[in-house]
Amino acid sequence: GQQLNQSPQSMFIQEGEDVSMNCTSSSIFNTWLWYKQDPGEGPVLLIALYKAGELTSNGRLTAQFGITRKDSFLNISASIPSDVGIYFCAGILTGGGNKLTFGTGTQLKVEL
Amino acid sequence: EAGVTQFPSHSVIEKGQTVTLRCDPISGHDNLYWYRRVMGKEIKFLLHFVKESKQDESGMPNNRFLAERTGGTYSTLKVQPAELEDSGVYFCASSYGQKGKSPLHFGNGTRLTVT
Numbered sequence: 039g040q041q042l043n044q045s046p047q048s049m050f051i052q053e054g055e056d057v058s059m060n061c062t063s064s065s066i067f068n069t070w071l072w073y074k075q076d077p078g079e080g081p082v083l084l085i086a087l088y089k090a091g092e093l094t095s096n097g098r099l100t101a102q103f104g105i106t107r108k109d110s111f112l113n114i115s116a117s118i119p120s121d122v123g124i125y126f127c128a129g130i131l132t133g134g135g136n137k138l139t140f141g142t143g144t145q146l147k148v149e150l
Numbered sequence: 151e152a153g154v155t156q157f158p159s160h161s162v163i164e165k166g167q168t169v170t171l172r173c174d175p176i177s178g179h180d181n182l183y184w185y186r187r188v189m190g191k192e193i194k195f196l197l198h199f200v201k202e203s204k205q206d207e208s209g210m211p212n213n214r215f216l217a218e219r220t221g222g223t224y225s226t227l228k229v230q231p232a233e234l235e236d237s238g239v240y241f242c243a244s245s246y247g248q249k250g251k252s253p254l255h256f257g258n259g260t261r262l263t264v265t
Contacts, residue, residue: 073256078159078258079258079259080154080241080256080257080259081193081241081256082256083253083254086253126192126193128193135198135205135206136183136198136245136252136254137183137195137198137206138193138195139195140192140193141192142190142191143192
């Protein structure tokens with residue numbers, strides 16, 4: 039099946055630092071999504087990207103849809119303790135309806 | 151608005167037993183999805199309902215898994231008989247529209263442990 043390679047697998051950073059994570063694929067996606075999962079909860083949508091080259095911000099979060107449509111990155115600026123969690127990228131293939139293909143997740147830990 | 155509700159939140163069963171997971175989507179959402187995350191791996195698609203019909207069940211692992219959505223409201227996912235590799239977190243999600251721009255709302259998941 040389709041595979042999204044997400045990196046890094048985990049990050050341990052200091053409060054206030056900026057964070058960057060990305061996803062790449064050999065397949066072309068027409069939608070890229072970034073989710074965050076807190077412990078004991080389901081994934082919550084952070085940012086949705088629908089066009090190649092699109093750059094979208096949501097507060098301290100910024101994400102971009104790669105020009106080749108095969109990759110996306112998520113940046114978090116000035117991290118705070120509540121940013122802790124697992125971040126997942128997800129993509130929708132052309133003709134895939136709403137079926138999501140997820141990355142393996144990036145575990146983010148923030149040190150005070 | 152109530153979110154997607156899943157029950158139970160945790161289930162521990164022995165290999166060979168049967169377990170039924172339930173999902174109540176957001177009211178009015180025709181689309182209902184089941185996903186699963188096995189420990190440390192990606193969240194994988196299992197199947198998609200549109201109302202009571204199975205739109206896509208290409209992700210169902212094998213015939214030990216049976217999903218239903220009678221009446222197009224809540225859905226159940228039954229695993230019978232359960233195997234060790236079925237352990238993981240089962241997520242349900244729902245959405246309103248039929249196109250990619252209708253966001254999926256996820257439930258908190260059911261953590262299934264098969265011993």
